[in-house]
Amino acid sequence: MPRLFLQPLALNLSVALVGLLSWGTGLPAQAQLSTELSFQAPPVGSPGNREAGGVRSDTCANTSEQAGLTALVPATNVGLTTQATPQLFAYIPTNNAIFAELRLIQESTGDEVYMANVSMPAVSTPGAAYAHQGSILNLSLPASVTLAPGENYLWALMLVCNPDNRAEDIVVTAVVQRADQGYLSTLSAEVGKQLSAVGTASEGEKLITYSSAGLWQDLLTELFALVKADPATYGPVWRDLLTDQGLGAIANAPLYSSSLTVVAP
Known part of the structure; x- marks a missing residue:
């Protein structure tokens, strides 16, 4: 399959910044930064659906909920990153x-480069009908997994309801791609400069830079960590971003950092 080259993202970025350069002065963070991100994905994507298909039975997953198993990616089904080892x-x-179960496959070769079992949060209510709570999972790939620049990697998350019949799995698939120099060279000089200095940027500047550069995975990774640390300030930004991307049904879901246990081939 030919390599997918993503064109620069067309972004509608509405930002209200109050004292952005005065972070660390003691002023409340919420008073300093109010950011609304409207992210328009590129026209080139990858086949697939970011939400799993219909579930045959409600004994495995609660079919009365507004959303089923869903990959947090743009509607194009592709998330772009600068990281060799990204978070999903x-x-x-x-x-x-x-x-x-999580699987990662290099699309051009068909090679499975990673497979792991994924922890899920338990439902806290005693005697509940379901064992695992509906949540947004942060899936941090280990350092041993590195993506080649410019290559598509198909990732699949599976809820295994019947290990003896994997045809009953609930499955969602999406694509992650590590941006190569060809893509990065299409960014404006200003955005390129901001991206090169993002390691020392403030929280607000990082969000703006990743959005301007079209780096969906990096934006979500940064914002997820900020919401976990300061939900009052960054929770609204997270919810607005997901809602803008057609993911409003899960925008208020609890956040959970999963542990991954490698499955031997």
């Missing part, structure tokens, strides 16, 4: 799956 994100509905 997915929403799981309330479910009774025996376990969840």
Whole structure:
């Protein structure tokens, strides 16, 4: 399959910044930064659907919820990153799956480069009908997994309801791509300069830079960490971004950092 080259993103970025350069002065963060990100994905994408298909039975997943198993990617089904070892994100509905499984496949070769079992948060209510709580999962790939620049990697998250019949799995797939120099060279000089200095930028500047550069995975990774640390300030930014991307049904879902346990081939 030919390599996918993403064109520069057309972004509608509405930003209200109050004292952006005065971070660290003691002023409340919420008073300093109010950011609304409207992210328009590129016209070139990858086949697939970021939400799993219909579930045959409600005994494994709660079919009454507004959203099913969903990959947190733009509607194009492709998330772009600068990281060799990126973080992935997915929403799981309330479910009774025996376990969840993550697989990563290099699209050009068909090679499976990673497979792991994924931890899920438990439902806290005693006697509940389902074992696992509906949540947005943060899936941090290990350092041993590195993406080649410019290559598409298909990732699949599976809720395994019946290990003896994997045809019953609830599956969602998406694509992650590490931006290569060809893509980065299409960015404006200003955005390129901001991206090169992003390591020392403030929280607000990082969000703006990743959005301007079209780096969906990096934007979500940064924002997820900020919401976990300061939900009052960054929770509204997270919810607005997901809602703008057609993911409003899961925008208020709890956040959970999954542990990944490698499955031997």
